[in-house]
Amino acid sequence: MIAEVYIDIPAKPVNRPFDYRIPDDLAELVRPGVRVTVPFGRTRRLGFVTALKEKSEFKQLKGLDSVEDHVPVLTPELIELGGWLANQTLCSTVTAFQAMLPAAMKADYKKLIVIDQIERLLEEDPELAAFLQSVKQPIWSEIIKAHPEWAKRMQRAIKHGLISVQQLVKNQAKAKKAAAVTVEVPRSSLEDELNQLGKRSYRQKEVLEFLLKQPDLQHFHETIQKLVKHGLSREAIMKLAEKGLLKHGYIEQFRDPYNRPVDRTKPLSLTEEQAHALEPILTTMQNEEHKVFLCHGVTGSGKTEIYLQSIQRVIEQEKQAIVLVPEISLTPQMVSRFKGRFGDHVAVMHSGLSRGEKYDEWRKIREEKVQVVVGARSAVFAPFKKLGLIIIDEEHESSYKQEDMPRYHARDVAIHRAKKHHCPVVLGSATPALESFARAQKNVYTLLSLKERVNHRPLPSVHIIDLREELREGNRSVFSKELLEKIKDRLAKQEQSVLFLNRRGYSTFMMCRSCGAVVKCPHCDISLTYHRAQQLLKCHYCGYEQAVPAACPNCSSDAMRFFGTGTQKVEAELNRLIPEARVIRMDVDTTRKKGSHEKLLRRFGKEEADILLGTQMIAKGLDFPKVTLVGVLAADSLLHLPDFRASEKTFQLLTQVSGRAGRHALPGEVVIQSYAPDHYAVTDAAHHDYGAFYQQEMLLRKRAGYPPFYYLVLISLSHPEPAKAAESAERIASILRRKLSHTSQIYGPVVPSVAKIKDRYRYQCMVKYKREPELMPVLHQIMQHFQDSGKAQLQLTVDLNPVTLM
DNA sequence: AGCACGCCGACT
DNA sequence: GTCGGCGTGCTC
Numbered sequence: 001m002i003a004e005v006y007i008d009i010p011a012k013p014v015n016r017p018f019d020y021r022i023p024d025d026l027a028e029l030v031r032p033g034v035r036v037t038v039p040f041g042r043t044r045r046l047g048f049v050t051a052l053k054e055k056s057e058f059k060q061l062k063g064l065d066s067v068e069d070h071v072p073v074l075t076p077e078l079i080e081l082g083g084w085l086a087n088q089t090l091c092s093t094v095t096a097f098q099a100m101l102p103a104a105m106k107a108d109y110k111k112l113i114v115i116d117q118i119e120r121l122l123e124e125d126p127e128l129a130a131f132l133q134s135v136k137q138p139i140w141s142e143i144i145k146a147h148p149e150w151a152k153r154m155q156r157a158i159k160h161g162l163i164s165v166q167q168l169v170k171n172q173a174k175a176k177k178a179a180a181v182t183v184e185v186p187r188s189s190l191e192d193e194l195n196q197l198g199k200r201s202y203r204q205k206e207v208l209e210f211l212l213k214q215p216d217l218q219h220f221h222e223t224i225q226k227l228v229k230h231g232l233s234r235e236a237i238m239k240l241a242e243k244g245l246l247k248h249g250y251i252e253q254f255r256d257p258y259n260r261p262v263d264r265t266k267p268l269s270l271t272e273e274q275a276h277a278l279e280p281i282l283t284t285m286q287n288e289e290h291k292v293f294l295c296h297g298v299t300g301s302g303k304t305e306i307y308l309q310s311i312q313r314v315i316e317q318e319k320q321a322i323v324l325v326p327e328i329s330l331t332p333q334m335v336s337r338f339k340g341r342f343g344d345h346v347a348v349m350h351s352g353l354s355r356g357e358k359y360d361e362w363r364k365i366r367e368e369k370v371q372v373v374v375g376a377r378s379a380v381f382a383p384f385k386k387l388g389l390i391i392i393d394e395e396h397e398s399s400y401k402q403e404d405m406p407r408y409h410a411r412d413v414a415i416h417r418a419k420k421h422h423c424p425v426v427l428g429s430a431t432p433a434l435e436s437f438a439r440a441q442k443n444v445y446t447l448l449s450l451k452e453r454v455n456h457r458p459l460p461s462v463h464i465i466d467l468r469e470e471l472r473e474g475n476r477s478v479f480s481k482e483l484l485e486k487i488k489d490r491l492a493k494q495e496q497s498v499l500f501l502n503r504r505g506y507s508t509f510m511m512c513r514s515c516g517a518v519v520k521c522p523h524c525d526i527s528l529t530y531h532r533a534q535q536l537l538k539c540h541y542c543g544y545e546q547a548v549p550a551a552c553p554n555c556s557s558d559a560m561r562f563f564g565t566g567t568q569k570v571e572a573e574l575n576r577l578i579p580e581a582r583v584i585r586m587d588v589d590t591t592r593k594k595g596s597h598e599k600l601l602r603r604f605g606k607e608e609a610d611i612l613l614g615t616q617m618i619a620k621g622l623d624f625p626k627v628t629l630v631g632v633l634a635a636d637s638l639l640h641l642p643d644f645r646a647s648e649k650t651f652q653l654l655t656q657v658s659g660r661a662g663r664h665a666l667p668g669e670v671v672i673q674s675y676a677p678d679h680y681a682v683t684d685a686a687h688h689d690y691g692a693f694y695q696q697e698m699l700l701r702k703r704a705g706y707p708p709f710y711y712l713v714l715i716s717l718s719h720p721e722p723a724k725a726a727e728s729a730e731r732i733a734s735i736l737r738r739k740l741s742h743t744s745q746i747y748g749p750v751v752p753s754v755a756k757i758k759d760r761y762r763y764q765c766m767v768k769y770k771r772e773p774e775l776m777p778v779l780h781q782i783m784q785h786f787q788d789s790g791k792a793q794l795q796l797t798v799d800l801n802p803v804t805l806m
Numbered sequence: 807a808g809c810a811c812g813c814c815g816a817c818t
Numbered sequence: 819g820t821c822g823g824c825g826t827g828c829t830c
Contacts, residue, residue: 002830004830005830007807007829007830008807009807009808009829010807011807013807013827013828013829014807014828014829017830018829018830019830020830021830038830039829039830040807040808040829040830041807041808041809041810041828041829042808042809042810042829043807043808043809043829045807056830057830058830060830061830062830109807
């Protein structure tokens with residue numbers, strides 16, 4: 001038999017299957033979807049078996065080295081999905097496979113140095129011989145790192161045939177194992193042993209007595225740890241193993257990242273609206289049809305209960321469900337809602353888990369130990385075999401689009417998989433993406449509307465404050481008079497406030513007030529950000545950092561000042577203006593440590609603070625009864641970004657933040673501060689009017705030729721030399737103009753708003769199209785031409801349906 | 807990705 | 819004359 005193998009090298013020329021002979025002793029183990037190590041050129045690499053066949057066009061096939069998996073890591077469906085994904089996103093097939101698997105499955109390649117002719121080496125280079133013999137495992141890269149001076153001498157020794165390099169392919173994926181024992185002999189032997197043992201061996205007797213109480217001795221398999229917990233002696237167990245009565249082995253364990261008791265919940269009774277929305281989902285599942293539902297429900301309308309009850313049905317059908325949640329909403333509270341209803345049937349996948357924990361959760365899915373996975377974007381690849389439902393909560397979130405290769409959107413992958421499995425996809429949001437809502441309007445998706453909050457609480461009242469007005473009145477603070485008053489009022493009433501600012505750090509940039517020069521990164525076309533804790537200026541693109549200059553590097557004046565406001569600065573301002581207020585600041589800087597996010601929220605929940613100040617991460621899911629005021633300090637921070645989705649993002653963010661107030665008995669109030677108080681994104685959010693926003697925004701998108709009226713492709717390239725970058729960009733644009741139909745529009749090349757990153761000059765071309773049969777072939781051709789022809793200096797990326805144009 | 811092959815400039 | 823730069827091409 002012959003195996004078709006995709007080699008683990010994400011480069012164009014090897015992005016095709018290679019044939020390998022399967023040695024007889026591996027024949028049983030090699031199946032489509034398993035990983036294998038293969039000799040490739042003069043190295044050894046990991047590869048994915050995608051198919052088996054009888055014959056090959058090649059005469060001299062090499063044989064597989066070894067098989068890495070007992071159970072295929074890719075199901076047939078996922079193999080197909082990988083091919084589709086590679087084709088859709090213009091990446092190599094292995095890159096696609098890699099994206100579908102936990103990071104722990106990535107291979108580690110190492111070169112081990114082997115001494116072939118010790119006598120001759122001792123003769124020719126005794127020092128090297130002594131050195132190599134002193135190292136336990138002479139790994140090439142490790143030696144070079146610690147002692148670069150050996151490189152030359154080792155190369156010479158290789159040339160002379162004294163030593164050679166052995167390629168190692170290490171599989172990182174390791175299940176946690178626990179020492180365990182099994183019973184090796186029949187019951188009678190244990191009884192005999194028990195009778196033979198003397199008084200002094202009472203500890204062994206205890207073990208034997210315990211074992212004899214077991215109903216199924218043949219299949220007894222228990223960790224030693226657990227037996228010791230039962231009061232048995234580890235030494236006695238080991239003694240019995242030594243005598244051959246027990247066999248010492250291992251049990252694969254699952255690490256448990258979510259190690260806490262959860263209260264089990266029962267399905268809640270649904271409101272009429274909820275029942276109405278649930279019914280068509282259940283029917284579609286019953287009929288094993290594929291349909292996409294868009295569940296548009298205001299915050300607090302009980303979307304989650306609809307998800308839960310749909311999943312309930314999936315479990316009853318003995319199928320499986322995937323629930324996607326944006327990374328930042330994947331809080332322990334969120335997880336407990338699912339664990340509370342479905343207990344151990346739930347696996348969780350998010351970035352907070354360690355490599356090993358992720359791997360274990362993934363194994364639970366593959367081994368069918370769970371029926372539900374709740375996770376971020378990549379959980380859409382969960383290796384379930386009988387998918388019954390895929391849910392995407394907060395479907396408008398831009399984090400569902402992966403920003404590096406493969407540049408896929410979880411929504412597209414979900415729909416592709418659901419079609420294959422004949423099951424529904426449920427997209428849920430209070431502020432659906434324009435594309436999704438438009439599809440629902442055209443009946444491509446089925447719209448489910450939830451207009452009421454479950455507890456019938458009114459939506460909070462929203463005040464918009466004109467910051468220009470404040471400025472005119474001489475108020476240069478980040479707080480308007482009205483907002484400050486309201487914060488003080490809540491403080492007096494012992495209620496809580498949430499303040500939102502979409503910018504972390506202390507200040508955004510440093511400028512000379514004398515000559516106007518801004519301190520910029522020397523490698524990137526971007527201003528440096530001041531990080532107060534470390535007293536450094538940092539570049540957010542390449543990580544460059546420098547000390548804060550005492551004088552202007554341009555004009556030498558000492559008038560260097562910080563501009564822009566971040567959460568750190570607001571915190572300092574709050575401490576100054578309302579010293580008695582207890583403030584919790586939540587941003588990337590205060591929540592970097594594992595569990596700190598949760599800890600801060602718990603403190604706020606216990607009313608150990610009056611004000612919660614934070615960035616994006618507090619916009620979602622917060623639900624505290626005492627919060628009656630939400631303040632948005634700068635509503636336009638997103639509005640003026642050079643992105644056609646700026647208004648949409650602003651509307652979504654304001655709506656979401658507003659939803660944090662008055663969710664319980666006390667009525668809520670929202671204050672939005674803005675320099676553009678008349679902008680429809682701000683006013684429509686204030687009126688909780690998605691419909692009005694949708695109408696207005698669709699009008700503008702149509703006029704400007706943006707999605708959902710046109711599809712976009714963004715081609716970005718970069719090169720260390722500006723002229724070369726410009727020339728390649730020009731040529732790509734001309735290929736596009738020549739080969740694509742006249743109904744498509746080609747823009748550029750243009751220099752993006754950040755013109756240089758990491759010393760590479762950037763250019764972009766954009767295609768707007770409605771129907772373009774030539775698109776994929778032409779894009780593949782461009783990739784082929786500009787990546788292969790030795791222009792390694794040139795970096796090229798193609799982003800279909802980009803979510804951001806930066 | 808790696809690595810060899812092959813063709814041109816600067817040195818023991 | 820040789821060493822070594824990296825452009826080009828191949829790996830079942």
